[in-house]
Amino acid sequence: MESEYVTTPFGRRPMSLALLLKQRRGEAIAAGTTRNKWKLFRSVCEARAGLGVTDRALTVLDALLTFYPEDELSGEKPLVVFPSNAQLSLRARGMAPATLRRHLAVLVEAGLISRKDSPNGKRYVRRRREGGIDEAYGFSLAPLLARAGEIETIAVGIAADRQMLRGMKERLTICRRDITKLLAAAVEEAIPGDWERMSLMFQTILQRIPRAATIENLMPILEEVEAIREDIVNLLELHEKMQMASTSESQIERHIQNSHTESLSESEPGLETGQGTTTAGQADRDQQPETKPHDGGLNAHTNGGEGSGFAVRSRAGELKSFPLATVLQACPDIADYGPGGRIGSWRDLTTAAIVVRSMLAVSPSAYEAAASVMGPETAATVMACILQRGGCINSAGGYLRDLTRRAEEGEFALGPMLMALLRAKSPAVSRAGT
Structure with a gap:
């Protein structure tokens, strides 16, 4: 388990109340909490938009996880990794030092890692005689494990929203195809109706579809398009009922004429x-x-x-x-x-x-x-x-x-x-x- 004392930043980086609270939340790991680090990282990637981190920052987090020797993150074991900037840059796909520092700051600000600075600001480890770690200074992965449940919940919600958006896009595509072909059939068969007005209304709605569609801006458009399709189908069904009624009326008239000759x-x-x-x-x-x-x-x-x-x-x-x-x-x-x-x-x-x-x-x-x-x-x-x-x-x-x-x-x-x-x-x- 990580020590619970407060770590202030080295050098000219200031301390703040928000940083203190993030450190405390990062240390609040429930007993027995464990996660596979790569599955948890996949959840972080899924929840990226909800966590406020960039894809480049995730590249740095991926590199930091490679320095943790085990696949399982556990609150019962030390969670500090201490790579040098040169080694971290290599594992971060050759990222420039200035860019590396910027994205490390993004991960700290997002509450996924925390700094544990040494007295001189260097990253190193002090080991016991038997080889175990006595004290390590670098980046702690404890906040990542502490927020594992929250991260997984965000990831599930984002995946569900993405699935819903995909379904809405599919419905919209089918709706567009249905309306286009139904209007063409109505015009070709000369069925009475204001098809030109409906076609113009349909084209006006389609022009409002944004390039980057979201559930919020696509839902009202889908509802309007489905309403137009329903109106067209109702008009065509009404025309069919009238045709059937006309045929039925003719049969009734012939029946009456044949059955009342006396x-x-x-x-x-x-x-x-x-x-x-x-x-x-x-x-x-x-x-x-x-x-x-x-x-x-x-x-x-x-x-x-x-x-x-x-x-x-x-x-x-x-x-x-x-x-x-x-x-x-x-x-x-x-x-x-x-x-x-x-x-x-x-x-x-x-x-x-x-x-x-x-x-x-x-x-x-x-x-x-x-x-x-x-x-x-x-x-x-x-x-x-x-x-x-x-x-x-x-x-x-x-x-x-x-x-x-x-x-x-x-x-x-x-x-x-x-x-x-x-x-x-x-x-x-x-x-x-x-």
């Missing part, structure tokens, strides 16, 4: 201006020829001389009670779910309705039943109305099934539902309806 000529009340549903013209309608569908919208049958009109079902079983523009005016929210964020036709409306149906957790069977009873376009209009009134409806699926049941019983009128939405949006429409 009731093609039947008429059901679809729009009324009064309360309830009237059946006074039912016998007359049964005897009249089949009503041919009109491409533009409303097929009406008047009852006597009254002005109340009833929308009747066309040969395809569809109810087009109002123009598409009126439906979109009453239910503007549905347009966000159309192909490309807009609705330009009844097919676009039915496609958007299927997307909304899934979003509102309406079962496919409930929607298919509504399309079967009301017609695909009327069912799509009803879904648009449910979406518009979403805050007032607790269960969209239950509400749609109730409307389907009422439609089967001839008690459902689409007109009042649309007019209520129009009145809620426009005071002028409200006054016109009173």
Whole structure:
């Protein structure tokens, strides 16, 4: 064990309180502490940035360790090495004396070694008669052994940070590749989207990547790039869902047309201006020829001389009670779910309705039943109305099934539902309806 008296520096080097504290910490070696000097040196190299030493200073420390005769550093044995400047310079790869002195001072300042100066400032050893060391003057490795645990902890932390930084760089590389190829695929396949803006935003973020990247400055950049990739993937998935919904809607429409051939000529009340549903013209309608569908919208049958009109079902079983523009005016929210964020036709409306149906957790069977009873376009209009009134409806699926049941019983009128939405949006429409 090293002696515990204070060693003041030789010559004109001053003594300081910090130097005294470092000497005391260097002597505070726990009993039984041992380390392999080369493994400990490897930990020092790993923790270099945290210890505040340079690579040249580590070269000098490496040279000092070669003068310690054993591989194990132990607090129970003398830890002072006493090479001359000439020998130390040779083992430090021929380092110049002035440079050698400077880096020795760096090691002392970092608390990895301490000086144990002789009365005349020379480095030497005084041995006993049996050959053992009685007193040695030079550089003590005791601080290195005393801080072994701290050094190893710093080394582990730095290694973990380096591993994390490597992982972040890998994620960033994969993200850059994904975004580049996804944008190219979207543009090549003419998928609707603001791809030029996303590409410009992506390039702007990449310009902020520093040459010497750290965890602190790379993390926000990685988060932004991953957010852009997620936005692109979501847009592409939404486009795919719309394509699948359009295909599903076409299959539903064909199923309805094939399974209701016996009731093609039947008429059901679809729009009324009064309360309830009237059946006074039912016998007359049964005897009249089949009503041919009109491409533009409303097929009406008047009852006597009254002005109340009833929308009747066309040969395809569809109810087009109002123009598409009126439906979109009453239910503007549905347009966000159309192909490309807009609705330009009844097919676009039915496609958007299927997307909304899934979003509102309406079962496919409930929607298919509504399309079967009301017609695909009327069912799509009803879904648009449910979406518009979403805050007032607790269960969209239950509400749609109730409307389907009422439609089967001839008690459902689409007109009042649309007019209520129009009145809620426009005071002028409200006054016109009173």
